[in-house]
Amino acid sequence: MRQDIVFDMETGDPDDALTLCLLATHPAVVLRAVTVTPGTRAQVGMVRHLLARAGRSEVPVGARNPESEKESLSAFHTKWLGALAPAAPDALAHEVLAATLQQYPETTLVTGAPLQNLRLLLEQHPEARLRRWVAQGGFAGDNLVAPEHRLAKFEGKRTCPTFNFNGDPKGALLALSSERVERRELVSKNVTHGVAYDEAFHERVRPHHTRTAGLALVFEAMEHYLKAKPEGKLLHDPIAACAAIDPGIVTWAEVEMYRARGEWGAEPAHGTQTFISVALDRERFFHTFVGDAPGLDTGAVSPA
Template sequence: MIDIVWDMETSDPDDFLTLLFLIGHPQVNLKAVTVTPGAPDQIGLVRHALCKWFSLNIPVGAYNIEHDKHCVSRWHYKVYGDIPPSWDAEPGSEVLLKCCDENTTLVTGAPLKNLGAAIACGSGSGRDAFRLGRLVAQGGFAGEGVVPPEHQLDKFRGMVTCPSYNLNGDPKSALVTLEYSGIGIRRFVSKNVCHKVYYDQKMHNYFAAVRDQSLAFFYIWKGMDVYLKKKPAGKRFHDPLAACCAIDESIGIWAEVDLYYQNSQWGAKLSPGTGTWIITDYDHNKFVQTLTSY
């Protein structure tokens, strides 16, 4: 079993689908969930899935429970019904400080606000320093000089830097995370590979075949059944790829790098000894096998 904490947002379906996947995967011990920004509608959605569907009472953290804007996409309610808001959440930094240690993996599919706050709080006077065995973050970019030409997507060919949604959501916390010595290893599942990964009709057929084997699979299949009826071309599956790489690192081909921020864009340079790795390609068959394990 792998001890995992999942840090998520809800503007896009794949964060919530990743939550369902992590709940249901037989190799995962889901210790906690933290949410950015952590508005009551988001906490209500997460609590509903954990408690109502899976009877799982684990800590849930919010970066800002007072956030007053609606943060859950209409897709969530269309698929899963009208779910009420909830204020049942601790500060996200406190949840990470309490639940992360040298044997825990933090998987992130959101801006690194909760992680940045935990590092800051754990470094304060009278507090134990924040410790984390492994970070697997969806975000960053590896381009020319890191990704071999034969593995580059045409849309990124020749590029060295590129904006990255999650890391650009809080660059200060991302940069602190890269420098922080209390994290054992950092793995970034970047957009240069994530843009290759789709949940399409073929993937939907895989889930149709196993949906009765797992409640989590059923809810994933149900959500994507609605999605594909509106957008039959499919959905990029960024966060599930990151979660699968946390379970089986051999899904990815990795390069050890210095990840850097320049002019609101992210890039990577090959740099042995940094403890920071970025994905340059992936094994699709291993990804599907891990994604549909039960």
Template sequence: MIFEMETSDPDDFMTLLWLADHPGVELLGVLVTPGSQDQCQLVRWGLDRCGRPDVPIGALHGPSWWATSDGKKARVSGFHHACYGEGILQHPVGEVAIGPALLAELLRDPDATVLVGAAPKNIGKAFKDVPELRLARWVQQGGFAGDDLVAEPLEKFRGRLTCPSFNPGGAPRETLALLASPQIDQRVFVSKNVCHGVVWTPSMQDALNRRISSNPSRVGLRMMIDALDRYLDDKGVGKAMHDLVAAACALDERVCDLAEVEIYRAKGEWGARAVQGTRTRISIGFHEERFLDVLGR
């Protein structure tokens, strides 16, 4: 698996921690969007904590961009500093490649999955720069499946067929090009009408702790749980687990019910309609027990 991520929403980094030491995942590389120095330091810190200094990091614009005014902007959310300490900014970043070039190199593995928890900018540029690239599967967090597809739509989305979606909306041209590419064998979108309903709670924490009690060596998983616990409010309601649902689905597609669709964009919003033969599927249902099983393996 290759993971493309950003750092404004903390669930990307929680997903990275989980992926880094999961026994069922061979993490080939991490691509950072847009890839500022502080973002790459955070990613390297997390990989080192999980015993994965071997995993290469790529930044969308490469490290030379760090010297520009835009590249100097801080892009790591305050949550990470509060959760892990200011020491992450002193962590040695090591070697950072140009993200699209690194991805093109990693895709020599014919069975790779690219999991994207951000706008698909690294993967989009890689396929633009190297048109002959092939990819077995692209799993994207985001997109929208409406009432006509989702059996139990979330109340806040009831009656909607399209909706804005942050990740594909951050790179609409790249998203549409990747959706149309014959070089990608399978595409899976984890719709916000499904993953927005998966929220961390004390009962989920207890269930996951029971599953991992016999495996204390999972450093990344424990760090993920501790970070999610910081979000719990007085009513026991915590963070929506968007990217973790997508990552679990990438590892075991049975976490979600998937329907084959055509994904489209209309007036800045995203939707999906049932169409056969697209090699594109979107989540229309969710199975919590299987999700917890995959997280706790």
């Protein structure tokens, strides 16, 4: 059985759009909804365009603030896709989340954005329960990560700023402590900074890229991106999405999260139902990314 997933995204970074395309048609996923922050009409128009090209126009789209005038689309999106018509969302993001969870109670929420939409769900819908939240965010330091798995840029650190959590610290702390979030799996920057979609990765994807419409869109997007930036793009959100699909791509540690001086850290703990990534199986990640890993058509089980 495929997994029901909702993707909560922003569009300041290209990898959210890549993740949207990946999830839209992944063989192990049924994408049930997309929520956007802040959710301008330009952002919603881009999301609807990609969903249509992936053959998933029926997927509802929610926005936190569709009247926002903030310039929220990165230049990459318009260079890749050209000028797109703005569009209205189906409803406010927290309403889309609540309705989706009511209809599909086993849904996994994958967040690749600051956590306003999740915070508003918890604040405004006291009946809502989230079985599983997979977040791109958080940080696991040297107290958790074995020396052989540490990235040089984070060597010696126990805490670090993390964009998605610092974009709404109140929302992050609420989601990390709420009993209505039954399981939390944090795919942290000590792992997501370790894999780039570069020319070599692109060539590995090439034989697979027509497998699904969504993967073809990812490949098309990166054809454009790599012409300007051949060093590639770190795969923050796609790694989190793949960990939602197959938790076995990551080694997890159960932790208690904390925030100090604007930075986030984690301490080993038991009974928190909060897990953080401490290592990544890059080969298993790649095969999950392209949708050819064994067993993907039967779904995946969360870490114990």
